[in-house]
Structures are given as structure tokens and as C-alpha cells.
Amino acid sequence: MAIDPRTLDFVALGVLVTVAIVLVYAIIYIHDIPYEMAKKRNHPHRDAIHVAGWVSLFLMHTIWPFLWIWAYLYKPGEGWGTETVQIEPSEELKSDIKKLEELEKKVEELEAKLHHVAGEVQSRSTGPVDGKKGGTA
Numbered sequence: 001m002a003i004d005p006r007t008l009d010f011v012a013l014g015v016l017v018t019v020a021i022v023l024v025y026a027i028i029y030i031h032d033i034p035y036e037m038a039k040k041r042n043h044p045h046r047d048a049i050h051v052a053g054w055v056s057l058f059l060m061h062t063i064w065p066f067l068w069i070w071a072y073l074y075k076p077g078e079g080w081g082t083e084t085v086q087i088e089p090s091e092e093l094k095s096d097i098k099k100l101e102e103l104e105k106k107v108e109e110l111e112a113k114l115h116h117v118a119g120e121v122q123s124r125s126t127g128p129v130d131g132k133k134g135g136t137a
Contacts, residue, residue, distance in 0.1 A: 034067040043074045
């Protein structure tokens with residue numbers, strides 16, 4: 001039983017095309033791993049990681065390890081893992097804030113007095129003075 005050489009050529013071509021397609025899909029799958037990690041962790045930059053993964057294909061995979069790290073550093077419950085530190089104001093700052101609040105109160109009082117005095121002056125200038133109309137005091 002002899003096999004036609006053309007048949008073996010077509011089988012080899014089919015194997016070659018299949019391997020090439022599987023290889024392309026494997027590369028795409030591997031380059032989407034950082035994006036899938038970011039999506040699973042609800043990463044705020046997941047779209048940027050996805051685009052950078054595609055760019056990495058054209059840059060000969062040079063930035064792909066950094067994408068992995070970028071996606072891995074964000075933790076779902078903790079965020080970036082940085083602690084928020086509550087900084088207490090110094091005594092000097094506290095005293096400056098107190099002085100500022102006192103000055104603001106004084107400014108408000110002076111503005112209220114100014115409006116009151118301006119109202120009195122205006123009422124004197126528009127009201128009758130000694131039976132004259134529209135005169136000034």
C-alpha cells in the first residue's frame with residue numbers, strides 16, 4: 001500500500017498551518033495574562049494594561065514583564081498597598097490656624113460694623129434734615 005507523495009505534502013502543510021495557528025493563539029493568550037489579572041483584581045488601569053500588552057507584541061515582548069508587575073501590584077481589597085498616614089498638625093500650625101480664625105472673626109465684625117455705619121450714613125443723607133429735603137448733616 002503506497003501513499004501518494006502529494007497526500008503527504010498536504011498533511012505536512014495542514015500540520016504546519018495548525019501549529020502556526022496554535023502558536024499565534026498561544027502568544028496572544030500569554031500576552032493577555034496581565035490584562036486578565038488586572039480584570040480579575042478590578043485594577044483601575046486595566047485598559048491601559050490591555051493596550052500595552054498589544055504594544056508589547058510589536059516591541060518584541062520587552063515591556064511584558066513590567067505589565068505583569070503592574071497588574072500584580074494592585075490588590076483587590078487593599079489597592080496599591082500603601083498606607084494612609086494621618087499627619088497631625090504641629091503646635092505652630094495649630095496656633096497659626098487659631099490666629100487666622102480669630103482674624104476672620106474680627107474681619108467679619110468690622111464688615112458688619114462698616115455696613116451698619118454705611119447704612120446710617122445713607123439714611124441720614126437721604127432723609128430730611130432740619131426740614132430740608134436731601135441735605136447732608
